[in-house]
Amino acid sequence: MDNPIQEILEKQLLTVAKAMEDKLDEEIASLEKPDEDDLEVLRERRLQQMKKMAEKRKRWMSHGHGEYSEIPSEKDFFAVVKASERVVCHFYRENWPCKVMDKHMSILAKQHIETRFVKIQAEKSPFLAERLKIVVLPTLALIKNTKVDDYVVGFNELGGKDDFSTEDLEERLARAQVIHYEGESSHKPKSTTQTRRSVRQSANSDSDSE
Secondary structure (H helix, E strand, O other): OOOHHHHHHHHHHHHHHHHHHHHHHHHHHHOOOOOHHHHHHHHHHHHHHHHHHHHHHHHHHHOOOOOEEEOOOHHHHHHHHHHOOEEEEEEEOOOHHHHHHHHHHHHHHHHOOOOEEEEEEHHHOHHHHHHOOOOOOOEEEEEEOOEEEEEEEOOHHHOOOOOOOHHHHHHHHHHOOOOOOOOOOOOOOOOOHHHOEEHHHHHHHHHHHO
């Protein structure tokens, strides 16, 4: 039986390859009289781009991208955010709203392998919950380069009800630039400078608190 995650990754790689092919065709068309040297340079550039994408994909998979997983402890949280450039972390408890969020997070984890999707139980993570001011559950912490850059708190930004679509959440994450998104959105990412909290700083505080 085929691995569904592997199939998704292969489709995404084919999409990237097709985009590179189209870009190469445009560059060739822009050259009035392309000679063999020009074509060889463009082909080599495309080959290097594809190699880099394959390397990224391999690295992402080694760090748990492509699936939605649970972080067992606060210490593991710091290891996760240091290992991946982009992380969406669901602070949850065992209730219906958090199960709704789980469903959408699981779908997006498979669609956006460039980002790590994880969850951690808030009640078992008192230091993190206090440090990151997690009050309402579910809350998604949107982390870029080890810093909590933005939050999705409850369902208020997703229509205020539990029947929001995966696309609604996807667009919200795209506005925060924590995922790559090809869909149409009229919203531009808002500045979140004031909401940033350094996870690296939290990690230091965590070690001091023991």
